[in-house]
Amino acid sequence: xxxxxxxxxxxxxxxxxxxxxxxxxxxxxxxxxxxxxxxxxxxxxxxxxxxxxxxxxxxxxxxxxxxx
Numbered sequence: 022x023x024x025x026x027x028x029x030x031x032x033x034x035x036x037x038x039x040x041x042x043x044x045x046x047x048x049x050x051x052x053x054x055x056x057x058x059x060x061x062x063x064x065x066x067x068x069x070x071x072x073x074x075x076x077x078x079x080x081x082x083x084x085x086x087x088x089x
Contacts, residue, residue, distance in 0.1 A: 025076035 031037050045053045065074055079085060 023070055023073055025073050025080060027080060 044056060048056060068074055068077075
């Protein structure tokens with residue numbers, strides 16, 4: 022198992038953030054929410070490791086993941 026990376030790990034992170042904002046530009050709230058949901062599922066599929074995904078869910082919820 023790999024542990025979730027919680028430190029900066031994106032090359033050109035500011036550029037990615039700008040791309041993310043641009044992808045949402047002009048969308049309604051519902052369209053923006055749908056884009057986020059699709060992006061989450063695509064990235065979750067890319068990660069693939071169920072334990073890492075559990076750690077990510079816990080981190081996003083502000084709690085520690087059960088590592089059993």
